[in-house]
Amino acid sequence: MVTGKKTAQSLSDSQWFGIERYYSAFKGMAHDTFTETIHSLIKEKYMEAVEDHVYILTEKGEEILESENDRLSYLKHLNGLKYASIETSCWQVITLYVQALSNSLYGNFNYSPVIRDFSVIQKVKSVFPKSNSERKVQAEKLYSEVSRVLFEHDKVSADLFVKKLSGYNRIGSTFEQISRVEGISLQETILRFRAVLHSLIQKVTSEKIDLPMLYSLIGSYTEAPALTNSASITFKMLKSNKSIDEIMSVRNLKSSTLEDHLVEIAREVPDFSIIPYIDEQEFLKVKHYYRKTNETKLRPFKDAFPHLSYFQIRLVLAKEGGKHATGSST
DSSP states (O other), rough: TOOOOOOOHHHHHHHHHHHHTTTTOOOOOOTHHHHHHHHHHHHHSEEEEETTTHHHHHHHHHHHHHHHGGGGGGGOOOOHHHHHHHHOOOOOOOOHHHHHHHHTTTTOOOOOSSSHHHHHHHHHHHHOSSSSHHHHHHHHHHHHHHHHHHHTTTTHHHHHHTOOOOOOOOOOOOOHHHHHHHHHHHHHHHHHHHHHEEEEEEEHHHHHHHHHOHHHHHHHHHEEEEEEEEHHHHHHHHHOOOOOOHHHHHHHHHHHHHHHHHHHHHHHOOTTOOOOGHHHHHHHHHHHHHHHHOOOHHHHHHHHTSSSSSSHHHHHHHTTTTTTTTTTOO
């Protein structure tokens, strides 16, 4: 889950434990490193094991977490489950656009682009202003929009984000360089940067009318549903009017796997209708029960609606944001 492996299980676990924001928090982390960190926390008596692979904070751990609460407030801006799959593309477009715009305003057209990905270059070219007067206007707008996002973050995080940007006669700092200058760990440096980036993406998603420049750059990424690769293929086939049986046959999928895909699609795609899979009246009843009880376990729903399958219940929870929505029917 923390390395960002996007499977139905990791999606389910992140929701089950209410830690969606930390999904993909440490991309590339080795399992041994994770285990060593756990053992170190136990050795320092910040955590203790209650059973195999289950740990709780000690009183000492609770105290240190409380004392660090303000410094760690930047973590509330993370949304790994939602944005981990698009954050790299969004950042690459933003940083290349800023570099290109900055250099063009100073009349420098002989520089080495920080991003060489063809699709990113094409995206920047498609929105890049043609005249110098337009570039000045766009630069002011972009400055205003980015500043608006940064003002909602602490100074360390905001400065860090700016230092990553490249411009005229300036290449953005690496995470390692920023870590040394700021005197914070490499892991914290990366998390702070991602927290600002996720906050920016979230604002573009929810306030696109007020952030037209940023929306023109990354709007196309934010509108794509954040699906696993396999669920994305299923979704495309559904949009091509393929039946459930056809999809299962062509892709050689088990019914449980296909159900996981449908639940994932229901959660991530707002206009995806689940009525073909559950009677509308039953959908409304389950939704009412969920809102009335705020229940998050599947069993009470099954007891209340024994005639419905776990799959149908999970579909409703997916639409309503229930924590068990992406979990297995079993």
